[in-house]
Amino acid sequence: MKLKVYEYIREKRIFEQGDSVVLGVSGGADSICMLSLLSELKESLGIQIYVVHVNHMIRGIEAQKDADFVQRLCKKLNVPFYLETVNVPKIASETGMTEEEAGRKVRYEIYGKYMELLKAQKVAVAHNQNDNAETILFNLFRGTGLKGLTGIPVKRDYIVRPLLGCKREEIEAYLKKNGLEYRSDYTNNLTDYSRNKIRLELLSWVRENINVKAEYNIVNAAENLREISEFMDIQIQQAYEEYVENGVIAQEAFALPKALVKGVIRKAIAEQAQGLKDITKSHIELIIKLSKMQVSRSIDLPYALRAVKTYEGVAIRERNTQKIVKEEKVLFENGTIYENQFFCLAEETEQFDRDNIPELMYTKWFDYDKIEKLSARNRQPGDFLCIDDGKHKKLKQYFIDKKIPKEEREELCLLTEGSHVLWIVGHRISSEYKVTKDTKRILRVDYRQGR
Secondary structure, eight states, X not given: OHHHHHHHHXXXXXXXXXXXXXXXOOSSHHHHHHHHHHHHHHHHHTOEEEEEEEEOSSSTHHHHHHHHHHHHHHHHHTOOEEEEEOOHHHHHXXXXXXXXXXXXXXXXXXXXXXXXXXXOSEEEOOOOHHXXXXXXXXXXXXXXXXXXXXXXXXXXXXXXXXXXXXOHHHHHXXXXXXXXOOOOOGGXXXXXXXXXXXXXXXXXXXXXXXXXXXXXHHHHHHHHHHHHHHHHHHHHHHHXXXXXXXXXXXXXXXXXXXXHHHHHHHXXXXXXXXXXXXXXXXXXXXXXXXXXXXXXXXXXXXXXXEEEEOSXXXXXXXXXXXXXXXXXXXXXXXXXXXXXXXEEEEEOOSOOOTTSOOOOSSEEEEEGGGOSEEEEEOOOTTOEEEOTTSOEEEHHHHHHHTTOOHHHHHXXXXXXXXXXXXXXXXXXXXXXXXXXXXXXXXXXXXXXXXX
16 A cells, blocks of 8 residues: 555646655545655655644544544644644634635635645645546536536645545555554545435445445546646647637637537636636627627626627626716816716826837826816716817727627726817827926826726
């Protein structure tokens, strides 16, 4: 067993020479086996180990006995021990999570905290091959994509799993052979939890009636899928770099094989949302359908996002980011600046270089003395702006010329004086109000994004 784990660690490059490693040790069979093995192997692997135990306050005195047991074993093995006690039932009640979910979240937060405190490079947890098979089935039954079928990774960021190649039977045999005791958590035998049902009822029946090597075959299939998933990740990244710019998925991308298109869409959403938890297969399919529709059609997405059909393809953007005025708001009148939560106005008092005005999207400078009354509003019939050749252009024609989708036009905020548009926020300003070498006073306007 020791040799098997040592070779697995070397093969998967789980640790590097000189690593400091935080071990998450509950006191159960798996984590005690990991602690014992890494305690024996730490010199040959060139690593330093620390143990962190989390008391979830779920099992009363039994939980305290777990903590005491792990502490005694760490003292015997001369391994530094750290204890954290957290009221997981209370957290679960306050957040709406299950105790299982809350406990997992708390544990990994604590492991991360101690990794920083101890300046460690890795956190080791004791998942085994059986855990992996259970996770794959759990993901399959509740609905998952390709990645969910690849199972528990050996390494993810700083989390590593040195026992992932071992069966539960091997772990128990190792503990028995070496006379190692461990703590049993009665909740592991309760079928109240979905994972326990899979382990205690489903997989037990499968082993007895279909194939005694069921877990091995499930994990082996997951490993094959992982290789395919890694290949797809490379292809998706290349397609994303070629076809996505500033959140717009080019129309040509939708002619790619469907698996690639879906991957590109998910990546484009993830770049805006910083997550994909609430993005379903239906959302992806709707975006593919949207690519075949007329310009300006749109669908709303989770995370306050919207997919909009544009001339170039499909844009993934924030929803209603500038639709901030239901009625006209006066910002400036006859030299008086009025307070507003979305705009900040001020006279530029510092020496201003009129020959090198910055090109900023949400900050603009105007000729103070040309403005009598400045308002913020959405567009109205008759709006116009002055383009660079000095001629007036209707706002509607400007939108058409710049291929700004109809839906986006309705959401854009305008700074206006009467029907004259000084600034289409996020776009251009009217040339009639630009700062020139003859400008005496300058009005700076900042749009506060995200307010």
